[in-house]
Amino acid sequence: MAETYPRPRFGAPREPKTRVDPGSRLVRVLDFVSSGHARAVAFLTICGFLFFLPGFFTIPPIDRDEARFAQATKQMVETGDFVDIRFQDEVRYKKPVGIYWMQAAVVETADALGLQNAEVRIWLYRVPSLIGAIGAVLLTYWTGLAFLARRGAVLAALIMCSSVLLNVEARLAKTDAMLLLTVIAVMGAMARIYLAWQRGEEADKARWQEPAVFWTAMAISILVKGPLILMFVGLTIIALAIMDRSVAWLWRLRPLVGVVWMLLLVLPWFVAIFLKSGQAFFSNSLGGDMLSKLAAQESHGAPPGMYFLLFWITFWPGAPLAGMATPAIWRARREPGAQYLLAWLIPSWIVFEVVMTKLPHYVLPLYPAIAILVIGALERQVLARNWLARGAAWWFAIPALTAVVAEIGAVAIVRHPVFLAWPFAAAALVFGLFAWWLYDNARAERSLLNAVVASLFMSAAFYGVLLPSLRPLFPSVQIARALRNVVCVGPKAAAAGYHEPSLVFMTGTSTQLTDGAGAADFLGQGSCRFALVELRSERQFAMRAEAIGLRYNMATRIDGYNFSQGKAISVAIYRSEGTE
Structure with a gap:
């Protein structure tokens, strides 16, 4: 059967070399890197570092999810317990252990190599996300090769590399970039098996590469994010089964051996956490986290259609081409390649739109399918010529709006x-x-390449320069710096009114999160103690201090902005002078 996007005979015709425009040099770069797999992989790896490194080392811990993940990993390193997951004394059983192990391995390695204060350097905890993001770009190229010519696969990978959403996730020490890597590996391996079946190729009993990638990536994905990967795979298989009226190709995945291999990888930790916590992990993870997302969890509820609206920002600069390519993609929906990619995309997208809890990164694992579909239409030169073509203005509008805001x-x-x-x-x-x-x-093609370069400069401006300079947005860093400058040994702290996870990460696991009265009591219990009291808790702190006869002075005051709560804060750092 014909493939979705026939290979090299399609593609934009080359213009005479004598013509020079702002895209011609970029096209020549693409010509060069697309001439071989090694060049393509090296080029995409370099692009990944260029896009994702600005701000990677200089942006402070981001509340709240990143700081929670990092603090839980930090406690693993401090305690040597790599089974249990905790934030201070509270269990953190929303996600399995995979990302914590990866982060802990990086921190332990850095410490062994002599990096000072490795446990409080947030960029070390971000390394798995960086690896996941760059790996996702490379795997988009690998997956794209099943549908596109090498040149098209490079372009699809560049769309992912330059996308706004992946640039955010590459800089956050949490699960989503690594989840994306595992999803693309699983779906890319399954795509190769499905398309070979569609072409009528005989099953090769000696071929284990795709099944091995599929089941290993499934196991890693379950350890990183739980059973979410089963939704992507299951809905894709169901959609293909309905359209093809057959699932005979699934046997080529070697499910009997594959399931055993996957269980061998994932069961040891699940057994260990069950022995340690009983039903607590499973009830918190499946019931408290996953099932609760069916309702509006943690004030993140939104109506259906929200992901569609966010798509035009989060998938930029690929979004304008996606709009132009939609009619052609729909016309090609019964071709095997487009059918597979749409089965990957549409059912899961509908589920995400229907579920009440909505966060922008939830749909990130669906973006590689869109990138490949879009480049397939670009290769065929069947992009819409009607009013949808006016969407090209969005390539300029996003940098302009971003700069103003x-x-x-x-x-x-x-x-x-x-x-x-x-x-x-x-x-x-x-x-x-x-x-x-x-x-x-x-x-x-050259418009897209210029837009990718625009995204690169946006990344440098926003993440590399602007965000690290907005120090009031990161008061935890300033508070931790003030505590490091004190002249006593082993300072201890209690915080009232400002309880962000980044504060615990930066000031120490022993930092107590309390109220104003509790901070006063804490301050009176010994020397080298500090009360971090937010302005709204100062009255309660002062009343309790007077009641217990506590004498204290203010070392300094930190003014900033708590963007997690959307309000300005002012934190006074008090030190005890003893009691009357």
């Missing part, structure tokens, strides 16, 4: 326009304008 935010927060970010923002605007200006159906 970021500048207003910087002036409002730090009273400074952060001039260092301006050259990068200006470059993003120029390349975004080129992408819009160059666009037509025959030159969509």
Whole structure:
């Protein structure tokens, strides 16, 4: 049977070499890197580092999820208990242990190599996410090769590499970038087996590569995020079974041996956590976390359609082409490749839209399917020529809107326009304008390449320069720095009114989270103790201090902004002078 997007005979025709425009040099770079697999892999790896490293080392811990994951890993390293998952004294059983093991391995390695204070360097906890993001880009290329020519697979990977959402997740020490890697590995392996069956190729009993990748990635995904991977795989298989009226190709995945192998990888920890906590992990993970998402969990509820609206931002710069490619993709829906990719995409997207709890990163594992579908339409030169083509203006609109909003935010927060970010923002605007200006159906490729470069400069401006400069957004860092400058040994702290996980991560696991009265009691229990009292808790603190005869003085005051709660804060650091 014909493949979804026939290979090299399709693609945008080359224009005469004498013509030079803002996209011609980028096209020549693409010509060069697409000439061999080694070049393509090296190029995409370099692109991953260029996109994801700005701000990777300099952005402080982000509340709340990143700081919670990092603190739980930090406690594993401190206690040597790599089975249980805790945040201070509370169990943290929402996710399995996979990402914590990966983060702990990085921190332990850095400490063994002599890196000082490794346990409080947040970038070490982000390394698994960086590996996951770059791995996801490379696996998008690998998966794309099952549907596209090598050039198209590189373009699909570049769309993922430059996407807004993956750039966010690559810099956060949590599960989603690594989940994306495992999902692409699973779906890419399954795609190769399915398409071979569709082409009528005989099953090769000696071929174990795809089944091995499939079942190993399934196991890692379950250890990282729980059974979510089963939804992506199960809904895809069900959709394909309905369309093909057959699931005979599933036997090529060698399910009998594969399931045993997967269980051998995942069961040891699940047995260990059951022996340690009984039913607590499973009730918290499956009932308290997964099933509760059917309702509006943690104030993240939103109506159906929210992911569709967010898509035009989170999938930028691929989003404009996705809109233009939609009619062609739908016309090709019965071709085997498009059928598989749509089975990957549509059923799971519907589930995410229906579920009440909505966070932007939930749909990230579906984006590689969209990237490959879009490039398939681009290769065929069947992008829409109607009103959808006006979406090319979005390539310029996003950098322009981002620059305006970021500048207003910087002036409002730090009273400074952060001039260092301006050259990068200006470059993003120029390349975004080129992408819009160059666009037509025959030159969509070079428009996309200019948009990718615009995204690169946006990444440098926002993550590399602007965000690290907004210090009031990260008061935990300033509080921890103030405690490190005290002149006593082993300072202990209690916080009232400001309880963000980043504070615990930066100031120590022993930091008590209490109220104003509790902070006063804590301060009176010994020397080298500090009360971190937010302005709204100061009255309660002062009343209790007076009641117990506590004498204290204020070492310093930290003013900032708690973006998790959306309000300004002011934290006074008090030190005891004894009791009367």
